[in-house]
Amino acid sequence: MLTLNSLVEARDYEGILRYAREFHGHVCPYLALGIRASIIAMEELGVGRLDYEGSVDERILAIVESNSCFADGVQVTTGCTLGNNSLIYLDLGKTALTLVKRSDWTGVRVYADGERLRKYYPPEAVELFDKVVKERRGTPEERKRLWELWEEIAYKMLRLPKDEFKVERVKVRPIEPAPIFESVRCSRCNELAMASRIVYRNGKPFCLKCAGEKYYAVIGRGIVEVKGDEV
Numbered sequence: 222m223l224t225l226n227s228l229v230e231a232r233d234y235e236g237i238l239r240y241a242r243e244f245h246g247h248v249c250p251y252l253a254l255g256i257r258a259s260i261i262a263m264e265e266l267g268v269g270r271l272d273y274e275g276s277v278d279e280r281i282l283a284i285v286e287s288n289s290c291f292a293d294g295v296q297v298t299t300g301c302t303l304g305n306n307s308l309i310y311l312d313l314g315k316t317a318l319t320l321v322k323r324s325d326w327t328g329v330r331v332y333a334d335g336e337r338l339r340k341y342y343p344p345e346a347v348e349l350f351d352k353v354v355k356e357r358r359g360t361p362e363e364r365k366r367l368w369e370l371w372e373e374i375a376y377k378m379l380r381l382p383k384d385e386f387k388v389e390r391v392k393v394r395p396i397e398p399a400p401i402f403e404s405v406r407c408s409r410c411n412e413l414a415m416a417s418r419i420v421y422r423n424g425k426p427f428c429l430k431c432a433g434e435k436y437y438a439v440i441g442r443g444i445v446e447v448k449g450d451e452v
Contacts, residue, residue: 229270229298232260234379237298245293249371250342253378254316255294258331259283261383262320263299265329265390271300271307279398284309284319284328288439291316291333306399312443321393332387341377346370407431 228236237256242248263269268281283301285292288310295318301307316335321328339347349367353359359367404413409431419426420434429436433449 225297225300226270226272229260229263234260235376238375238379241294241297244297245290247368247371248375249290250338250374250378251290251316252294253375254333254338254381255291255296255318256298257294257379257381258291258316258318258333258386259295259298259320261386261388262318262329262331265331265388266320266322266327268320268322270298271305279305279307280323282307282309282321282323282393282396284311284321284393286311286313286315286317288312288441288443289316291318309396310439310444314443319391319393321391326393326395328391328393330387330389330391333385334387337385338378338381341374341381343370346374 223231223233223236225237225240228240234253234256238248238253241252241256245252271281281299281301283295283299285295285308292308292310296302296308299307299320301320303310315332317330317332319328319330346367349359349363349370353364353367402415402417405416405419405426406413407419407428408425409427412428414428418429418436420429420432421427422432430449435446435448437444438447439445
C-alpha cells in the first residue's frame, strides 16, 4: 500500500479515504469533508502533508473548530494530530479548518456550511441519520442501510467543488510550541504527571484527580470542566 504522504501528493482521494476509514473506524460524509477541506487548504497555502521533520518541529498547524468526524479527516490528510501537537482544537462547533505556517503565521481557513451541503443528502439518508444516530434507535437493517448511504455521500464530498466552501486567507496570532515539562510523582496514586498538572498540599505533590481539583476533558459535546472522578 502506498504511503499517506504519496497519496496526498497524488491527490488520490479514494486512497486517503481508505486510510481514514482505518483510523476513524467507518466512512461518513464529514470524514470525507475533512479530507477535501484539507486538500483545499494545503493547495491554497502551498504546503504538503507533514513529513518527519515537520511533525517534530510542529512546522504546520491545523486548527479545527469542532471535535467531529471532520477533525479525523483533517488529521489523516494533513498529518497534524493531537499527539504531535500540530492539531489545535477550538471549541466553537463549526465545520472549519485553518491551516497555518509557523514561519510567518499566514494561514488559510476553509469553512463548510452544513445547510448548503444538504443538497447532496437524499431524504432517506437524513431520516435514517435522525433515527439511528440522533435518537439511538433503529433496526440492524436500517443501520446497515444508513452506512451504505453515508459511504455514497462521502465519495461525493471528496470531489466537492472549491466554491462549495468559504475559503479565506488569515493571519494567526503566534502559538507557542508545545513545552516540555518535567514529571512529578503523585503522593497518593504514585503515578507520574506533568509538573504543570501537579498541586501541592502540605508540601506533598498531588495530581489534579487525586487532589479533587478541576480539570478539562474533551467529550462529545466539546470541552467540559470536570472534577475528581467525574470522567
